[in-house]
Amino acid sequence: MSTDWNEGYFTDVGYTYGYYREISPVFQRFCLLLNGFASPEAGAEANHCELGFGQGVSINIHAASNPGHYIGTDFNPAQAAHASSLAAASGNRARLFDHSFEQLLNRDDLPQFDSISLHGIWTWVSRDNHKTITEFARRYLKPGGVFYNSYNCFPGWSPAYPLRQLFALHDRYAAKPHSAEARVDAALKFTQSMLDAQPNYLKAAPYLPKKLEGIMEQNRHYVAHEYFNREWNCMYFTDVVDALTPAKLEFACTATPLDTVDAVNLNQEGQAFLAGIDHPLLRQQARDYFVNQQFRKDLYLRGAMRVTPIEQRQRLLDTRLVLLQQAETVPFKVNGAVGEATLQEAIYRPIINLLADKQYAPKTIREIAQLQSTMNWGQILQAVAILVGMNAVAPCQDENAVKAVGKRCAALNQHLFERARLGGEVAYLASPVLGAGIAVNRFEQLYLHFFQAGKKTAVDAAQGVWQILAQQGQKIIKEGKTLESQEENLAELTQQAKTFLDTRLPIMRALQIA
Numbered sequence: 001m002s003t004d005w006n007e008g009y010f011t012d013v014g015y016t017y018g019y020y021r022e023i024s025p026v027f028q029r030f031c032l033l034l035n036g037f038a039s040p041e042a043g044a045e046a047n048h049c050e051l052g053f054g055q056g057v058s059i060n061i062h063a064a065s066n067p068g069h070y071i072g073t074d075f076n077p078a079q080a081a082h083a084s085s086l087a088a089a090s091g092n093r094a095r096l097f098d099h100s101f102e103q104l105l106n107r108d109d110l111p112q113f114d115s116i117s118l119h120g121i122w123t124w125v126s127r128d129n130h131k132t133i134t135e136f137a138r139r140y141l142k143p144g145g146v147f148y149n150s151y152n153c154f155p156g157w158s159p160a161y162p163l164r165q166l167f168a169l170h171d172r173y174a175a176k177p178h179s180a181e182a183r184v185d186a187a188l189k190f191t192q193s194m195l196d197a198q199p200n201y202l203k204a205a206p207y208l209p210k211k212l213e214g215i216m217e218q219n220r221h222y223v224a225h226e227y228f229n230r231e232w233n234c235m236y237f238t239d240v241v242d243a244l245t246p247a248k249l250e251f252a253c254t255a256t257p258l259d260t261v262d263a264v265n266l267n268q269e270g271q272a273f274l275a276g277i278d279h280p281l282l283r284q285q286a287r288d289y290f291v292n293q294q295f296r297k298d299l300y301l302r303g304a305m306r307v308t309p310i311e312q313r314q315r316l317l318d319t320r321l322v323l324l325q326q327a328e329t330v331p332f333k334v335n336g337a338v339g340e341a342t343l344q345e346a347i348y349r350p351i352i353n354l355l356a357d358k359q360y361a362p363k364t365i366r367e368i369a370q371l372q373s374t375m376n377w378g379q380i381l382q383a384v385a386i387l388v389g390m391n392a393v394a395p396c397q398d399e400n401a402v403k404a405v406g407k408r409c410a411a412l413n414q415h416l417f418e419r420a421r422l423g424g425e426v427a428y429l430a431s432p433v434l435g436a437g438i439a440v441n442r443f444e445q446l447y448l449h450f451f452q453a454g455k456k457t458a459v460d461a462a463q464g465v466w467q468i469l470a471q472q473g474q475k476i477i478k479e480g481k482t483l484e485s486q487e488e489n490l491a492e493l494t495q496q497a498k499t500f501l502d503t504r505l506p507i508m509r510a511l512q513i514a
Helices: 025-034 057-065 077-090 101-105 127-140 161-173 180-196 208-216 220-227 237-247 268-275 280-291 309-318 345-360 365-371 377-389 399-420 442-452 458-471 486-510
Strands: 047-051 069-073 095-097 113-118 141-152 250-254 295-301 320-323 333-336 339-342 393-395 428-431 436-439
Touching: 025 113, 025 141, 025 250, 025 295, 025 309, 025 377, 025 393, 047 057, 047 127, 057 069, 057 077, 057 399, 057 428, 057 436, 069 101, 077 095, 077 399, 101 127, 113 127, 127 141, 127 237, 141 237, 161 180, 161 208, 161 220, 180 208, 180 220, 237 280, 237 295, 250 280, 268 280, 309 365, 320 345, 320 377, 320 486, 345 365, 345 377, 345 486, 365 377, 377 393, 399 428, 399 442, 442 458, 442 486, 458 486
Parallel strands: 047 069, 047 113, 069 095, 113 141
Antiparallel strands: 141 295, 250 295, 320 393, 333 339, 428 436
């Protein structure tokens, strides 16, 4: 193993402040149950682990909003320090380290975990680290425990792999000692110049310029971590299955609910072909060719146990769901691998209206089934999977869990409100109802903060936000134009605050964020 602590990982810039719902135990249990699998029950004694937590936004939101205990590591000490500051603010008692995976593996004070999760890590670490991760799961994941892993995969990544190779090679051999952003830009421009020179490879891959154009529009910190690491191990699904087999892990399902809906992902020929494949792993790998899979979000179990159809139905009927956006704004279009599909108004509008009723209070799937009595069970599950997959609806945890974690969520969110005064790095808040996070941008956080502090009107909240911006010499940019006068800024902030007050605040209250 390399003596460099970063082991070839791009550490010149910090990772983005993203949040990933797939790591939430509540969301993982929902996905498993939707596919007929049992998983560990929630509780104060549960233990969860995240490997490679980045800036620590996800692990802290989940440690605040779920009963149980959290342990995690990220070998970048600056990121571990940031994550620890969030943990201290919420009082979630998460144990967060800047260990390598090998160092964490060799600790002698770790519990047996109900879940071990890593998001966007597998592709960007070495094969030796793959073995260490597998051994960590073998040693510390309890029987029946959940293992979540997301990664870039073939065949979807096959055509664009040469771009990543060019970026990394330019950074290795031609980069000058400038800032990380400048090095990324230099590699992108080098690659653009090469494609402009019309190499013969473009005849086999004519879509590369379009792919490069998309990459050049992305956040430079994200591009650096996505493409510029020394290690980049893109794999086929079955290769990852084989790598995890020594830990006795069995593939259960993806953590992407839309993947369960064949109608939006496969044409009729594809559905018929896959239906003829008996072996689940071969069928799953073949499916990746039909959808041209580029990134997988997979759930494994250490000892996969299926629930009976009757038990699955009862548990799902008792599952609570909550609407995450104003009913009128839920799109009636969904994008799948076969293109855009239109949702039937007669099926989805009553469900959405039911979820919006009583100030967006959570409703059970049983209530949906009673409402849509003419739909069969399969149709109801498909509708639920689509709405959750679109992130218009989310599963909730039970009310006892909600009560147990409310104070931690409130403390973390209050800390994020205070940070929003200075900037908008963390654009998420923790919901005790979801056991997960929800996107809330900087201005929305500030409006929410002022409403909670006693401001009664949109005008009052907007004035509070404008005072913060004015003190920092900041102004609103609207449609690409900077609003120069105080009057223009206050008018725009007031309109934004009114929209938030009318549309999002009721949802924030239903999620017990407000």
